[in-house]
Amino acid sequence: AQTVTQSQPEMSVQEAETVTLSCTYDTSENNYYLFWYKQPPSRQMILVIRQEAYKQQNATENRFSVNFQKAAKSFSLKISDSQLGDTAMYFCAFMNMEYGNKLVFGAGTILRVKS
């Protein structure tokens, strides 16, 4: 079974600074996707960034980028120029294409951006 571990229950960062959220996962499969989702307080889950395991190049989306280390099974999220609107719970998630599209989520990291 696949597992996803987020070892940082809470993080805080000053506005405009950079923060990195950690995620590790466990799988024996080769064909999978990794995701970071953002869940603001009392609002719905939205996709931040996605990485295909077969791609060596790290995904980037504006201020968000990942550091994907396949051998180490590590998938961290870097948020640059943090904004107050980035305050949310962040979930790392794994999708194994051999088992349909279901997502396996980590426990989440609460990120607080301070002004």
Next chain:
Amino acid sequence: GAGVSQSPRYKVAKRGQDVALRCDPISGHVSLFWYQQALGQGPEFLTYFQNEAQLDKSGLPSDRFFAERPEGSVSTLKIQRTQQEDSAVYLCASSPMSGRRTYFGPGTRLTVT
């Protein structure tokens, strides 16, 4: 365009009552998922539909939980004889096809008293 919608947004049930939670996926989305999210935790998979076929129900915690999607669009998650441990947010999600982006609904917060 319209996203994934869920109703009701909040539901309070007395222990032992039956509840039905509705999900309207994005039009044309083939895949539909239900997840259960306990307070302060990550969502956990319950079940998966491809059109009207329920292809995976391995995450349903007990036979009190039942899901259907009879016409391949709207889905209903039914919980019979609710227990306090069923209190959670139930998230519905849909995607257009295998491997594509998954879109989440706002969730239904179920509180069992």
